[in-house]
Amino acid sequence: MTNDTVTEHEHIVEVADRLFYERGIHAVGMDAIRTEAGVPLKRLYAEFSSKDALLEEVLRYRSGVWDAGIAGAAATAHTPREKLLAIYDFLDGWFRTDDFRGCGFINSFGEMGAVSPAVAAIAREQKERFQRYVASLVDELGAPAALADQLAILAEGAQTTAAISGSPTAAAQARAAAATLIDAALASSAKG
Known part of the structure; x- marks a missing residue:
């Protein structure tokens, strides 16, 4: 995580936001987000049931x-x-x-x-x-x-x-x- 005040959920959203913005939504898969965020894929899907759900959260964050x-x-x-x-x-x-x-x-x-x-x-x-x-x-x-x-x-x-x-x-x-x-x-x- 980036700091103690950022939750794992927020960290994943911030990472996904950066990757989607830099590369485009279609070009970024959940595995790339998992790797960049440093969380297990199972944990990523526990936080976000799908890439679409994560994207919606990213847009709200943005x-x-x-x-x-x-x-x-x-x-x-x-x-x-x-x-x-x-x-x-x-x-x-x-x-x-x-x-x-x-x-x-x-x-x-x-x-x-x-x-x-x-x-x-x-x-x-x-x-x-x-x-x-x-x-x-x-x-x-x-x-x-x-x-x-x-x-x-x-x-x-x-x-x-x-x-x-x-x-x-x-x-x-x-x-x-x-x-x-x-x-x-x-x-x-x-x-x-």
């Missing part, structure tokens, strides 16, 4: 990591506008990590969504939760509700663009576009 990252970025901001723009600052930092491979939910949905209703549902739930988070900040800002959809699409598009291009600049471009959209929405609201 959702928590994403939520914590976004919340951490917002915690440094003081206004709703700054909190919205902090999303793109968070993305910029993430895109610059050595292990960035795009959005784990988009990747999982692309690989498994057609054959796993559970994976599709978890990916949709995560995207909807992010959308609600952005919408709450837009509401706090006092801007039109449609702005939330636009800002969320910018964040999603930046993730895909950065993964495919291999360049972190998509975050800065999305942030600049978000600032323009926010300012235009606020100016339009002030006129109306």
Whole structure:
């Protein structure tokens, strides 16, 4: 195990998350996870009845990591506008990590969504939760509700663009576009 506070269950999830994210879901079997996690195969299956069950737990774990990252970025901001723009600052930092491979939910949905209703549902739930988070900040800002959809699409598009291009600049471009959209929405609201 990685440390005393991480349970064996959590350790397996973290290992599976890393392997699925690095190599893809289909490319990683339970034996590879067992080996990397350092647990007997029987113990792995006692914790997770199937690879699908493990994948579902991995996606829930990844959702928590994403939520914590976004919340951490917002915690440094003081206004709703700054909190919205902090999303793109968070993305910029993430895109610059050595292990960035795009959005784990988009990747999982692309690989498994057609054959796993559970994976599709978890990916949709995560995207909807992010959308609600952005919408709450837009509401706090006092801007039109449609702005939330636009800002969320910018964040999603930046993730895909950065993964495919291999360049972190998509975050800065999305942030600049978000600032323009926010300012235009606020100016339009002030006129109306």
